[in-house]
Amino acid sequence: NALETGIREGLVNGEFVPYYEQQIDLENGELTGFEMLARWHSPRLGVVAPDVFIPIAESMGLIAELSEQLIEQALEDAKEWDADLTLSVNISPLQFNDPWFPQRLLKLLVKANFPPQRFEIEITESCLHDNVALVRSMIVSLRNQGIKVNLDDFGTGYSSFAQLRSLPFDRIKIDRSFVSAIGREGGASQIVNAIVSLGQGLGMPITAEGIEDDETLDNLRALGQLKGQGYIYGRPETIEQVRERLEGLG
Ligand code: G
Ligand code: G
Ligand code: G
Ligand code: MN
Ligand code: NA
16 A cells, blocks of 8 residues: 555655644734644655544554654744743544553653643544543543643534543633534534533633634634634644744744
8 A cells, every 4th residue: 555655654754744733812812832733745745634644544553653753843843932832732542542641742741851731632532432530540640740631623523521521621622613603504603602601611711723714703702711723823834934923923
């Protein structure tokens, strides 16, 4: 399989590159940090999206190696940023369900001399299996190291309210399918509103993903104190573009 060979070679040749998407405090418009999004700069295929290569890397048993390579690069990048900016990374369920995952992550942070308090992971509802106690102990052990654990793509999976209540997430990210439907589909803003209330009740702040226009932004700002991200602030950028952006901010 040509893709599998390409991924193996890409790992050896350092072809996997972190891109960064801004995360914004919607109250004051200030940058709070970046979400790292993987891209593959394949010599044969050009820039390949993670939807294509992540599932293959997972099936090849290479996802942890790939992810850790990207995290190492991202930590070196993020060390140059202002000390109040966070780095957030997406974690595959296969990585998250490795009992050694918290220790592997900590090892990367120590090696890079990066403060765990500025580091966040994003896991999806597919990480939350029936063994709630096990998932909980995983989250607790990460948080005890200072790492924040955010629930990504909320609303698209099957996580129950019971799970949410017993799992100590730092933050909930509303899936962009709900955000982009605000102002277009009846009911979407009610759903987003309900998730915001849920987050307030659980003491979990909310990030809205996939904000593309001013109207959606205004609607979200009226709902409460949210963080947000999306194309309205720009596309995911290379580290060179991020550096220029940060220099522009002074
Ligand atoms: O960047 P883009 O919107 O194309 O990302 C598509 C999907 O790939 C998203 O669901 C995103 O969370 C996921 N993704 C991006 N980078 C990584 C990564 O480093 N690891 C994992 N597991 N998923 C990632
Ligand atoms: O209070 P609770 O039982 O949900 O806490 C679970 C674990 O998470 C505890 O071990 C505690 O130290 C840790 N924890 C509680 N609140 C925070 C927090 O705000 N940030 C971080 N990083 N960890 C926390
Ligand atoms: O699953 P996750 O939330 O990690 O996915 C992030 C993905 O969403 C990335 O591939 C990123 O490129 C994409 N994305 C980020 N902002 C927007 C947006 O405003 N609109 C759309 N359509 N996609 C976005
Ligand atoms: Mn994400
Ligand atoms: Na998402």
